[in-house]
Amino acid sequence: MSNKPEVNIFWFRRDLRFFDNTGLFHALKSGKPVLPVFIFDKNILDKLEKPIDLRVQYIHRALSTMQKELISTGSAIKFYHDSPEAAFKDLLANYTIGTVFTNHDYEDYALKRDEMIRVMLENNGTGFQTFKDQVVFEKLEVSKDDGSPYTVFTPYSRKWKSHLISHPISFSPSENLLGNCYQHADAAIRSLESMGFSEQAWNFPQTTVPDSLVKGYTDLRNFPAVNGTSRFGVHLRFGTMSIRKLVEHAKGLNETFLNELIWRDFYHMILSNFPHVGQGMSFKKAYDQIEWRNSEADFDKWCMGETGYPIVDAGMRELMATGFMHNRVRMITASFLTKHLLIDWRWGEAWFAAKLLDYDLAANNGGWQWASGSGCDAAPYFRIFNPALQTEKFDKQGIYIRKWVPEFDTLQYPQPMVVHEVARKRCLETYAKYLGKD
Numbered sequence: 001m002s003n004k005p006e007v008n009i010f011w012f013r014r015d016l017r018f019f020d021n022t023g024l025f026h027a028l029k030s031g032k033p034v035l036p037v038f039i040f041d042k043n044i045l046d047k048l049e050k051p052i053d054l055r056v057q058y059i060h061r062a063l064s065t066m067q068k069e070l071i072s073t074g075s076a077i078k079f080y081h082d083s084p085e086a087a088f089k090d091l092l093a094n095y096t097i098g099t100v101f102t103n104h105d106y107e108d109y110a111l112k113r114d115e116m117i118r119v120m121l122e123n124n125g126t127g128f129q130t131f132k133d134q135v136v137f138e139k140l141e142v143s144k145d146d147g148s149p150y151t152v153f154t155p156y157s158r159k160w161k162s163h164l165i166s167h168p169i170s171f172s173p174s175e176n177l178l179g180n181c182y183q184h185a186d187a188a189i190r191s192l193e194s195m196g197f198s199e200q201a202w203n204f205p206q207t208t209v210p211d212s213l214v215k216g217y218t219d220l221r222n223f224p225a226v227n228g229t230s231r232f233g234v235h236l237r238f239g240t241m242s243i244r245k246l247v248e249h250a251k252g253l254n255e256t257f258l259n260e261l262i263w264r265d266f267y268h269m270i271l272s273n274f275p276h277v278g279q280g281m282s283f284k285k286a287y288d289q290i291e292w293r294n295s296e297a298d299f300d301k302w303c304m305g306e307t308g309y310p311i312v313d314a315g316m317r318e319l320m321a322t323g324f325m326h327n328r329v330r331m332i333t334a335s336f337l338t339k340h341l342l343i344d345w346r347w348g349e350a351w352f353a354a355k356l357l358d359y360d361l362a363a364n365n366g367g368w369q370w371a372s373g374s375g376c377d378a379a380p381y382f383r384i385f386n387p388a389l390q391t392e393k394f395d396k397q398g399i400y401i402r403k404w405v406p407e408f409d410t411l412q413y414p415q416p417m418v419v420h421e422v423a424r425k426r427c428l429e430t431y432a433k434y435l436g437k438d
Contacts (some may be wrong), residue, residue: 004096007182011039011102012077013110015133015239016062018069018175022133025172027101027315035095036070038063040081040195043109051198054323054357055238060192061204062240064245067189075181081190084113085120092124095341099127105132106271107361108278134239135265137245139161139272142265149273151283151376156269157262166250169244176227205231207241211253218256223328224314225399230257231324233358236264267366270376277365277375280346287374289435293342301417302337303351305405308416309387312336313394314404321404323357328394334371335385340423346374373431381431384424 010027018024027034040056048056065076080087091097100121105114118128132138142160143149150156192199209230212221220228235241243261250258271278282288301307306318315329325333330352337348349368353359369375373383395401398408407413 004094005182006032006096006098007035008098009091009095009100010034010036011100012036012063013102013105013239014237015103016059016066016241017242018066018178020242020244021103021173021174021239022172023101023103023129023131023172025098025177026129026131027099028174028177028180030099032098034101034180034221035091035182035184036075036077037087037091038079039084039087040079040190042081042083043083043113045195045197049354050196052200053197054200054202055359056195056197057192057199057202058204058234058240058357060189060197062238064189065382067187070178070181071187073178073181074183075178076184076187077189078184078186079188079190081195088117088120092121092126097121097124097126099129102128102130104130104132104138105134106138106268108275108328119316134236134243135268136160136169136243136261137167137265138268140269142269149269150266151270152376153263153266156266157259160262160265164247169248171242171244196389205234207235212252214250217254221256222328222394223400224329225395225403226398229327231358233360233363237358237360238315263366264363265362266377267362270366271362274376277369278361282372282374283369283376284374284378288373290344290430292344294344294347295341298341298417299337299343302333302341302343306414307336308406308414309336310398310401310405310413311387311391313408314401317404319352319355323355325356326400328368328390329400331371332387332390334368334387336387338368338372339381339384339427340418340420342427345369345374352386381435382428384427386420386424388420 003327008027008030010024015021015023018411027339040327045056054380063077068078080090100117121128137160140147140149142156142163150159209232213228213230217228220226232241232246236243247258247261250261270283274283302312303316305313305320307313311329312333315333317324319325334345334348337343345368349364352364352368353361356364366375370378372378373381391401401408405413
C-alpha cells in the first residue's frame with residue numbers, strides 16, 4: 001500500500017485569486033485535502049525577453065501575496081519552474097492524486113497542453129476536471145436561436161444581457177474553504193532571478209475603481225490624456241479579479257462599461273467557435289489573400305514611435321515605456337499599421353502580444369482583425385482612421401501627445417513617413433484588388 005499523501009490538486013493558471021475562483025471552489029469541497037500548484041511554464045517563459053518582463057513580475061507578485069495568505073492557514077502553493085508535463089510527473093511520483101481541478105483556458109497552446117496532461121493523468125488513474133471561470137458566458141452559451149454562434153457584436157450583446165437575466169451571476173465562496181487545503185510547509189516560491197528575470201520598479205494596477213469613474217466612463221473613455229478607464233485588463237488577463245464581480249458591479253452603473261466587458265466574452269466566444277483566428281488566420285478568409293507591403297523599416301519606425309504622426313507615436317512610446325496603451329489609441333495605431341503602411345495585422349498583433357501587460361489572445365486578435373477589416377465584426381476596409389482628425393477629436397490640446405512625444409513640435413521630430421491621402425488611396429486600391437466588395 002502506498003504511503004504517499006492522498007490529495008486532490010488545484011492547478012492555478014490565469015485565475016490568481018482565492019475569491020470566487022470556480023475550479024478552486026469545486027476542488028476545496030471535493031472531500032480530499034487540496035494541494036494548490038502553480039507552474040512557471042518554461043514553454044512560455046523561455047520565449048520571453050529577459051531579464052525584464054512586467055507580466056512575469058506581476059504574476060510573481062500576485063502569487064507571493066497569495067502565498068502569504070495561504071501560509072497563515074498552514075498550507076502553501078507548491079511551485080514548479082518546468083514544463084507542465086515534467087511538473088505532473090513529479091506530482092504523480094510524490095502524491096496519490098484523486099483529481100486535478102483547474103479552470104478552462106481557450107487558447108491553442110493551452111488546449112493542447114491540457115489535453116496532454118489529461119491523457120497523462122487518466123493513464124495514471126487520476127481525473128482531470130476544468131471549469132468556466134475567466135468569462136461570464138462561454139462557447140455557445142449565448143448563441144443564435146438556431147444554436148449557431150454570433151459573429152456580430154450588437155445582437156450578441158443583446159442576447160448576452162437577456163441571458164444574464166435568466167442566468168443571474170452567482171459567486172463561488174472559495175475563499176471561505178481554504179482550510180481544506182493540504183497542510184504542508186513547502187512554502188518556497190521561485191525567485192524571479194532563479195528563472196532569469198529581474199524586478200523593475202513599477203506601480204501595480206489598482207484593484208478597485210471609484211463608482212464615479214464607472215459612471216463617467218461613457219464620456220471620458222476615448223480621451224487618452226484623462227484617467228477615464230479602469231485599466232482592469234491586466235487583472236482580467238491573469239485572474240487577479242473576478243469577472244463576475246466586475247460585471248455585477250458595472251451592470252447597474254454604466255451600460256458602456258458593461259458593453260466593454262461583453263466584448264471580452266464575445267472575443268473569447270469567437271476564439272472557441274472559430275479556432276482558426278487563434279492560429280494565425282483571418283476570420284474572413286479572403287483577407288489572407290492580401291499582398292501586404294511588409295516593409296521591415298516601416299514596421300521598425302512604427303514600433304519605436306517614429307512615424308511622424310504624433311498620436312500614433314505617443315501610443316507606441318506609451319506601450320514601450322509602460323506595457324499599456326489607451327484603447328482609443330490602440331485602434332489608431334493598429335489602423336495606421338495595417339492601412340497606412342499596408343503591413344500585415346499579424347505583425348502588429350505579435351508586437352502587442354510581446355509588449356502589452358494585459359495581452360489576451362482572444363481580445364488582441366479580435367482588436368487587430370477589427371482594425372484591419374479581416375475580423376468577424378470589423379471596421380470595413382474602406383474605414384481608415386485619419387490620425388489628424390482622431391487627434392482633433394480626442395487629444396485636441398495635445399496633452400497626451402506632449403507627455404510621450406515632447407519633441408513633436410520641434411525640428412527634431414520626423415516628417416510623416418507617409419501622406420495620409422496617398423496612403424489611404426493605396427490602401428483602398430490594394431484591398432479592392434484582393435477583396436472586391438467587402
